Amino acid sequence: MCLLLSSYIYGMAWGGGLAIIPIYVTEIADDMHRGVLGFLISMMNITGYYVGYFIRMFVMQYWLTMLICTLLSLLALGAAILMPETPPFLISKGRQNEAAKVLRLLRGEYRQEWEIQALESTFSEKASIFKPFMISLGLMTLQGLVHAGYSEIAAEAALEVIFGRIIDMPAVIMAPFEIASPIGAAVAVYFIKWRLFLLIFCIGRTVGSFMVCLGYLVLHSSVLNILGGFLTIAAAPGYFPHIVMVQLLPRKTNAITCSLITFIYLFLEFLQLYVFYFVAEFQHGMIFVTVVSALFTIYVLLFIPELKRKPVQTIQDELSNKSFIILTL
Template structure:
């Protein structure tokens, strides 16, 4: 058969179209020959980056209590400094998102990922060698910068490598490795002091740089640079020796030719650009307004206020719950779909944050120094032989468990996954930078003002505020977020343009 005619026939084939034998589509026939071993290997190398910024996110929780009690006055943190130590990492991450958006378009996904390992290692080195509080801040800003770049580059790298059958699973591994990093640093914090903890945290980014040396650049980026031969070689590495990669390469190339290669601000008038950009932006807003980063940054403090004696152990339990259910989300992502998991996740978080607010409200009433309540407290203590809040401790623990479970199932992994799927290739760097800047900027605002919110609105009011935003994100999901399960990136782009997919 003539090669050009065959190429055109393959390009025109839709996923649901049957082949000449009437059995399976061309797309299914192609995917049946794909071997995923090297794709999984490349994904593992890249997600060492999210594991690294999981260590960064979780580091403050075990380190802050120790640094507030340290004997060296040059390093001892007061309450305000501790708040900055926990939240300033998000400032670096916001700038990292801008830097990452520029880097992925200029030097590619692979080199961006390799270079971002340097500020990870340098940042933790500065923390290890810290002689004053400002060095601690600098180390946190550097690790935050690397986290911002990583949170943009890795989802793009994975989405552009993976095919539609496993893209949801592999994309969800980004958040899975983040929470593995958080749990790892919580667990290590039980046994190591803050300097040794920083040393351990520098190991994953070092491994990432080494492993990424042996991984390919993404085929889509190579084709956008006119490097077809290198793109076919990358696809052959990722899809295995039996897959006819020329077919997939032709489809990607055709989509790139249709879009054009460069982004201009006038492209924002295109519904194929501004619609996914608005959705990506709102996903990041709602993710942060659930309060997740405030809760994770100050996990031990929250449990201390909830009167758990083993608050550091409780944080490890929280991390374990998050790992388990993020893994569950990854396994079912390509079957259940993105939209239904976001709805379930939002409902679960709304219920749990409401219940957490009720817990703190009841605690505040128990601690009101009225005569009748004092008599009641004495009566309870004399009968139960324990603190009056002990009977309510289960509510705080259950609320935290349900919140983390809900977040891990949907609003943890899916915003990053959808961000990596919905943007056209030419705008992917710019639009992803806007989303990452929004995410980390709001993370800074929420974490920095969390203690102030607890004071101004009370603990109960703060959690009820988070509950209201969780309800809003469910309504937004139902109304505006499209389902991307099982679609190629080119088909998703065509959905927003209002045309049929390639």
């Protein structure tokens, strides 16, 4: 009973964090570094996951593992208490002086007054919510239906055939790769456009999933499974679609709309995992992931505008003026 209750509490905290963290990062970051920070979140998330995994692998006592993880959680709580409130939230509550202090802490003196005026304008002007909401909902729906877990399972199974189960060799091999991938992505997204970057990830995930399908269903090739699995893992966009979603949605309503869309995203991800892990066959799951990844690529190409280094108000103006094919028919 205690294990079920603790799992429920952990699930609530994880789901809430998934909705809040992208909003917080987007609101404290400047226009230039938003995408980079989105991938650094993914890197820290994956690193923490593997730290916990290796603690459990090398610390045999269950109670000691839980104690270490509890202490790390308390450390995270202490760090969260010290985090400043975001300037947009303070501006929305009429606390301009506090917002100026936070901006001084985050940016220094040189952009403080200009950024406060820009933030005030985002709350004073009315922005249409329908088009940004529909684009964000479509983005996160496709993200929720595509999961790299199937390709990862195929890669791990192939690695087990080659290396065996010596200290869980698949996890040891894949951990540095999964941690290094978002670091490389964070560097790359600083130099190339967001829309192109998201397209590259979607194409990579489509090709990787197709390679796993080909290796698993047709050629029965462990090498192809490993390559496809690693490519699909490398093409996992992490928190980047969440950052894109927060950028698209109007500032006044992004807390409510992001939470609603994140709930739908989590529900679809759970439904997809449940169906293809416990109901459908593995090969059906891989075919589904490949098809949806291809649709995701087309969706990004048609509906996602370029957002890199653009102020929120500029994005809202462009969404109001541009036509987005299906949504404007």
